[in-house]
Structures are given as C-alpha cells and as structure tokens.
Amino acid sequence: xxxxxxxxxxxxxxxxxxxxxxxxxxxxxxxxxxxxxxxxxxxxxxxxxxxxxxxxxxxxxxxxxxxxxxxxxxxxxxxxxxxxxxxxxxxxxxxxxxxxxxxxxxxxxxxxxxxxxxxxxxxxxxxxxxxxxxxxxxxxxxxxxxxxxxxxxxxxxxxxxxxxxxxxxxxxxxxxxxxxxxxxx
Numbered sequence: 252x253x254x255x256x257x258x259x260x261x262x263x264x265x266x267x268x269x270x271x272x273x274x275x276x277x278x279x280x281x282x283x284x285x286x287x288x289x290x291x292x293x294x295x296x297x298x299x300x301x302x303x304x305x306x307x308x309x310x311x312x313x314x315x316x317x318x319x320x321x322x323x324x325x326x327x328x329x330x331x332x333x334x335x336x337x338x339x340x341x342x343x344x345x346x347x348x349x350x351x352x353x354x355x356x357x358x359x360x361x362x363x364x365x366x367x368x369x370x371x372x373x374x375x376x377x378x379x380x381x382x383x384x385x386x387x388x389x390x391x392x393x394x395x396x397x398x399x400x401x402x403x404x405x406x407x408x409x410x411x412x413x414x415x416x417x418x419x420x421x422x423x424x425x426x427x428x429x430x431x432x433x434x435x436x
Contacts, residue, residue, distance in 0.1 A: 255321060255362060257369055260309035265297055268311065273320045277352035281390055293325065293349060301325050306346070306377045310369055312353070312362045321357040324366040325349040326373060329383055335406060336416075340383055346374045348384040358392075367400055374421060381420045388413035 260270065274294050279285055286295075293300040301309035304327070312322035327349060328342035348370060353362045374382055384402065386393045389412065397417050398404075406416040 254315065255312045255357070255360070255365075256315050257310055257312050257365060260297065260301060260311055262298055262302060264311070268313070268318075268320050270297060270309075270311065270320060270323070271295070274323060274350055274352065277323075277354075280355070281352070282387075293327070300327060304328065306342075306379075308370070308373050309350075310366050312357070312366060314357075320354075322351075322353040322362040322366055324351045324363075324370050326370050328379075331383075333416075336383075340381075344380040346370075346377070346379040346382045348382055351384075363396060364400065371419075371421065375423070379421060381418055383416070383418050385414050385416045388415060 258264065264270065271294055275286060275291075278291075297309065301307050307325075307327045309325045310323065311320050313319070314321050325348070327347050329340045329345035329347045330342060331340075331347065348367075351363060351366065371382065382402075384397065386397055388394055394415060400419075402417040402419045404415055405418050408414045408416070
C-alpha cells in the first residue's frame with residue numbers, strides 16, 4: 252500500500268476528488284468538530300486561496316487504484332495576523348503550510364513526507380525564504396513529524412488547542428550549469 256501519486260490541485264479536480272469532503276472528514280476525525288466559518292474559509296474557497304494566487308498551491312496525494320484523495324497539503328503566502336509574529340513574517344518571504352492531512356490507512360507510507368518535500372521545492376522555486384506552520388500537540392505524531400522534517404518550534408502557546416507555531420528556513424537552491432552553460436540543477 253505504499254504506492255500513490257501526487258497532483259497539484261486544479262479547478263477541475265475540486266468536485267471529482269471531493270476535496271472539501273475529504274478535508275472536513277479529516278478535521279472531524281482529528282479535532283472532533285465540523286465546519287467553523289472563521290477557521291475554514293480556505294476550504295470553502297479553495298480556488299481563491301490556493302489556485303488563483305500564483306505563489307500558492309495545493310497538493311493532493313491520490314490512491315491510483317481508487318482515485319481517492321489520501322492526503323493533502325496547502326501552501327499560501329503568509330497571511331495570518333498573529334500579533335506575536337507581526338514583524339517576523341511577511342507574504343513576500345514567508346509561505347505557510349495548511350491542511351496537512353493523511354488518511355489513517357495511509358499513514359507511515361511516506362505520504363506526508365512526500366507532500367512536504369514537494370511543497371518545500373515549490374516554495375524555493377517561488378522565492379520564499381522560510382515556511383511557517385502551526386500544529387497541535389493533540390494530533391498524534393504531528394509535532395514529532397514536523398521536527399523530523401527540520402521545523403523548529405518558535406512558540407508553544409500552551410492554549411486549550413495545544414497550538415505550537417513552527418518554522419523552517421529554506422536553503423537556497425544554487426543552479427548548476429554544465430560546460431555549455433545549460434542549466435542542469
């Protein structure tokens with residue numbers, strides 16, 4: 252069960268892949284609640300949050316046998332207004348990761364790691380210098396996963412949701428050219 256494919260979300264994928272249903276099911280499973288308007292506008296408006304802005308993206312992992320979504324990860328230019336980070340992050344240099352979910356049947360098969368690697372590569376290509384995310388200690392394994400992938404805790408709020416804010420500085424990619432000056436990366 253370790254074979255899957257990753258696709259970048261396109262407008263025509265939203266309905267056939269039932270992206271919203273997958274996301275709301277995962278939120279219900281992980282957090283025990285459904286749609287909350289102030290938290291889930293990006294899910295209700297996937298196109299305006301992830302597809303229309305050129306520096307945003309949404310990745311989905313697909314089970315090739317059933318064509319069902321088994322994992323997701325969204326990238327947006329930093330757009331939160333946490334007073335704590337007022338002078339630390341801005342949308343030109345900081346991307347933010349959202350909606351990282353993997354179907355429980357597919358966990359520990361490299362789905363989330365693959366999505367993160369693709370998202371980080373996308374961020375480098377778009378010129379972001381760092382990535383911000385927040386996770387919750389109540390989600391089993393999430394904090395360990397992000398730390399394993401090089402994300403550092405910048406604030407542990409100790410609030411009722413057990414929210415932890417994290418970041419990762421991105422290494423710049425140095426292009427490599429062959430003897431003829433052709434880019435080979």
